[in-house]
Amino acid sequence: GEDSGGDGNGGGGDGYVIGFSQVGAESAWRTANSKSVQDAAAADDRITELKFDDGQQDQEKQIAAVRSFINQAVDAIVIAPVVETGWTDVLTEASDAGIPVVLADRGVEAADEDLYVTRLGSDFEAEGRSAGEWAATTFATTPDFKILELTGTTGSAPANDRKAGFFAVLDEKGVAYTLVDSQTGNFTAEEGKATMETFITTHGLDGIQLLYAHNDEMGLGAIQAIEESGKAPGTDIQIIIVDGSKAGFQAGVDGKVNYIVECNPAFGEQLMDVVVDVIEGGSPEKFTPVEEGVFGPDQFEAELPNRQF
Amino acid sequence: MNNALNRVLANQYARRLMWPVLVLLVLIAVNIAVTGFDFIWPHVSDGRLSGAFVNILRRSAPLLLIALGMTLVIATKGIDLSVGAVYAIGAAIACQTIIDGTDQSAAGLIFRAVAIALVATAVIGAWNGTMVAYFGIQPIVATLILMIAGRGIAQLVTGGQIPKVQDSSPFTELGRGEILTVPVPIWIAAAVFAALVLLTRRTALGMLLEAVGGNPEASRLAGIRSKGITVLVYLVCGLCAGLAGLIGAANLGSADANNGGLWIELDAILAVVIGGTSLLGGRFYLLGTAIGVVIIGTLGDTIINIGLSDQWQFTVKAIVVFIVALLQSPEFRAWVFKPFKRRPAAPAAAPAEEVLAK
Amino acid sequence: MSAALVSMTGIVKDFTGVRALDGVDFTLRPGEIHAVMGENGAGKSTLIKVLTGVHAHDAGEILLDGKPVRFNSPGAAQAAGIATVYQEVNLTENLSVAENLLAGREPRLGPFINFRAMRRKAKALLDDLGIDLNVAAPLSSYSIAMQQLVAIARAVDIDAKVLILDEPTSSLDRDEVAVLLGLMRRLAAERGTAMVFISHFLEQVYDICDRMTVLRNGKLVGEWATADLPESELIGHMLGREAAALEQLERSVAGHEVADEAPLLSAKGLGRKGSIAPYDLDVRRGEVVGLAGLLGSGRTETVRLIAGADRADSGSLSFDGAKVAGHNPRTAAARGIAFCPENRKTEGLVGDLTVAENMILAMQAARGWARTIPQSQRNRVVAEFIDKLGIRPGDPDMPVKNLSGGNQQKVLLARWMLIEPKLLILDEPTRGIDVGAKADIQKLVAELSGEGMAVLFVSAELDEVTRLSDRIAVLRDRELISVLESEADMTTERIVDTIVAGGGSE
Amino acid sequence: MSTQTLTERPARSTLFDGMTRYIPIGATVALLLALYFGGVANYRNFDKPQVIANLFIDNAPLLVIAVGMTFVILSGGIDLSVGSVMAFSTMTCAWLTVEAGLSAPLVVALVLVFGTGWGLLIGAVIHYFNVQPFIATLVGLFLFRGLTLQISTSDMSMREVKFFQWGMTHVEVGGGIRQGGFWLPYLSFAAIAVVAVAFVVLHYTRFGRGVYAVGGNEQSALLMGLPVARTKIGVYVVSGFCASLAGVLAAFATKSADPLRHVGAELDAIAAVVIGGTLLTGGAGFVLGTLAGVMVWGLLNTLIQFQGNLSSWWARIVMGVLLLAFILLQRGLARSGEKRRT
């Protein structure tokens, strides 16, 4: 309540103190994201300290962290929520304490819109749609178009939205397709590979045109399974991955991946600008999209050196 | 014929193994029914043995390694929750060491990476053992510490990244290669299995372990170095977890500090118990553990093969584990099978289903 | 003759591989004290457990008050008026004495236990039996003997019409035994309680019982009125052989020469705070040194220090001419010191391991894990000792927990004899052992010392101590007060006098 | 542990004998205070009363499952199903109220009955069929996670259900956080009430003492004529009830259900119970120790939150090191306490 402005925890300068509740460190993407935010805060003169807390993919831990930030009387709180629902109370507590909240990456349910200032992040459904657009164009004329899907962690927002967006586009465009199988790879290479192996033994790869993997890691795991079965990834079966890590682009350069939908983790600087603006009374749009791209085979080579993670 | 059967059943090892083996056979039969005989029958293509079942075995190798180590730990009345984290540490150290090197194909570098990873994981195992044996901390707590901190250590090693080894590096052979057409992970797991069986059953180590697990105080008074044995067992368990991590990392060519071997400790414990070893310590059955591992490995494929979506993974696993656990219980068998004793023609599985439905 | 209170007919009980009871009949009449007699493993405890619902019998019928009963748990038997003290002390060590005494019957205020009333009641109960314990302390702080008394007090308090006592006296000394027998008489007289009494001490049985039922190998031998069955005949029925063999032991033991050389073991000021005061003790080759004293006098503590089971915090120990440093059970065994602890269940045997494995455990530990005992040698020595000690059933591959108490004790003895020690420490080796086996063990001790082995021998039975020992160390209040050396001093009376006088009676 | 009791034969018993079992919990409480004051000394705002209140808010569900777990562990068993039962309960609350439109109080009652029934079932399997608790309850861990995902693969909101507003309704003390006081929601009181009831049941009823007896030595308890079956099944009933109640509290706390929530909660609960001085072998420990254990767990997390500059991996390592230091200190204190008593 009474603490606002620059008298936070910092001691040293009179900049702002910001609390950041991160989902966890469950993927390289996430780690890159944390690093980007932490680096940006450290480099930013306006910010004295960034209180970083890793929620280990547990909403209760994240809520506890936010309560702790309120107790520490930070100037603003950034949350990357693990799920969309269940934030009402703690967001209300923050607003009662007069601390503005900015969401990063994932969003919260629409009904809580008044309780945060803005969300900066990716649009998973849009990512799924981008992937879908490419698939719809590429395979528009393919007779008997067959798809395999490696989904993210069952129940997670990116898994749900990337799936929904992808198939929504295919349906909208009236593409005739068969989803041969869709199983989770839990966003990891290990399970991506194992699941792909089982796909191969169960369905074979013949006649299947496309593999849609909800992230790089699973895609890279699947590529190995495909290679080990004696087929050529990228040629015998085309592959779309989401994320765009170095390794993903490398696979693209090697011709093993056909399309990459970027999900950009390096929005630290953009986030700091938004947060400082918010603390100083600015009122940005409810949603600030992160700049993200889509990349086809001809762009892989050029883009690879720009990759951060 | 009947006599021979009775003799086999009188053997306590055989009795322990009968039910898990039965369940495994049923699972295999289901798969064969759905996907054909190819499921079990491997074929050689491109100089490598392949086929669904071989794949299952290859993928189960890391779990088998960990479950074997876990069996020994459990025999001493202990438990090791840190194996998943140790797996990640082993993988992280090996991959990081290799990508820090200049020539990722150099034999010396790979050898060094493997050696460092194994030594580190053995040290971690010994640390767990020391906490249990010399500091008298309950095993679940002692190993919980590394379960929490271990993945942090693995991330520290990789700097939070997922180090990727070049596909051309011979290191990946540990996970992907084959010797005499048989995948390397299967060789490694089989070798460790054989070594542990020999070590425990050809020497007196097995009996001493069972004594320590069965009655620690009596063992001490009988002059057994129970503390030394405890440390040794945790060390072996750590080493097995590290080796499993190496295979996992080699298979993918990368090390994921966060997700590598996640929750593998639960599957390992499950395999040990399905195999007939009691969590209360004492008698242990390495072969039973191996069967338990194959059951768990086959289960995942079965779910996909019979066309269930992945929400069913957990549910089906629960049901199968429940069936095995009940079948292993003499009290349950007495309760269910007794009314049928006089009418041996009655289907034995039906009453089991009823109980489950409840 | 009054109608039977309990009547068991044609009882059969099979364990995997063993028929423990084979068509046994047993009748308990109101108000009588009835002994069940038999060798170790004869099936006495099993009979009791069948009666009280611990085990379900495979055939036969049980009538209580003329009505057929079949209890499915000891709780049910208790509710029907049968209170039991089982052979191994069966209480929960983590709870307090008072809670153990009154568990399941705690005085309550509404739904809540009234602890004050409970402690008061427990205290009164123990006072009545002449036992002085802190009822609020956890049971684990007391010795087995004390625990046994608590178990008895618990059963007595249940106020049942049938009271079963399975070897209640095995770890009690004479005073406690006297208290217990007095109590039994009082219960019979005042409450008319019928009692089943199992004991390997014949004099106790003859002292208190009206009738006895004899079992052998799970079969009924017969039922007699005590007055009609002289001791020698009873032993004959129990063992199925003539009792003469026992008598000849009497002094085959006596008077062998002890070499007058430097002591094998010499303890100087050895002690441990809070457990035993510093003491000096010498043991020579071929000598049997007995330790005598009342319950809790510190005999166990004394030998545990020598065995390396506990760490001494004062004094020094030398063995076989060398000073002993870094003493623990393993190094002790390596030096040739063997220790059979008094509590075979918790400190002695590994229940899940087989008879054979339990036997070779110490030998294997001494060799280290890498040097396995060859299968053939192992089979040979195991068979030899099963035979020598008469362990029954003689199956080396049976889990040791399935053996009767007496046979378990023999397995433990075999374990240590296998390593051919220079000094054998036996803490209550004959506790719960039948007359035949007891004679066997005593003979064994005599033989071993004859062959030059030194033996430290703890027993609550003063007769046994005086009969076997060349010298006797007397303890009182955790202090070694005197060592009796001369032939004339080696009598039960002298020992009792010494204890009463508190030492210094030379 | 048996080594302790066998080699450390106490002298003739004194009143102090009865105190030895309080040593582990005493050590826990002492270290808990040390942690707290360490935080106060090092971090600004750590001395706000709300910091302590938050421990009871954020850890209310954990506290409830840990209490249930205490019963199970005291009896010598273990219950790995609590995390999944909790998630399933929360999910069921959401689904039955939002999708099926049932009345919320009815749903809550149904969920609690379900948890109790599950405990009854698994307890019976454990007791009558002699299935190891670890495995029987591991089945529950998989089963209910699976069923939760069957109900919904994504999170579900129940903010529209009035009834669930109740849990976060709060009481302000000392003028609330603004005037330097604190606030505490009803669900924290519910959790504290659970602790209080558990304390009374464990220490002052026959059932409670039976739990200790069975945990101390099941065979003996049976031979003493205690109702072992009822006790053994009873502890799983308590734990099942607590798990479903915790699920309901979680529904109150967030008014949302997430199929992946509470993964690993069983380990947190076990850790809290054991940190609180309860032996996993059964028969020794206190429910107030569990309360202290949960507080330690929460306080360690709070310290890391206040520190605020640790990367994800350093946070984990520091947590491990703190836990290690805590356990070693606790062990050391307990040992020297045991020595002094002789």
Ligand SMILES: Nc1ncnc2c1ncn2[C@@H]1O[C@H](COP(=O)(O)OP(=O)(O)OP(=O)(O)O)[C@@H](O)[C@H]1O
């Ligand atoms: N749980 C069990 N499983 C298998 N065999 C058993 C079991 N309990 C007892 N036995 C066997 O039953 C027989 C009778 O044992 P029991 O304990 O009744 O003897 P006992 O007469 O009481 O002997 P003791 O005087 O030594 O106590 C023994 O051969 C023993 O090995």
Ligand SMILES: Nc1ncnc2c1ncn2[C@@H]1O[C@H](COP(=O)(O)OP(=O)(O)OP(=O)(O)O)[C@@H](O)[C@H]1O
């Ligand atoms: N009358 C008593 N009051 C309180 N405690 C007693 C009493 N008698 C024995 N104890 C306890 O019993 C324990 C066992 O003592 P110890 O084992 O040294 O006796 P012992 O001479 O070996 O006798 P035994 O082997 O027959 O029990 C001691 O720790 C002591 O606390």
Ligand SMILES: [Mg+2]
């Ligand atoms: Mg007996």
Ligand SMILES: [Mg+2]
């Ligand atoms: Mg003694």
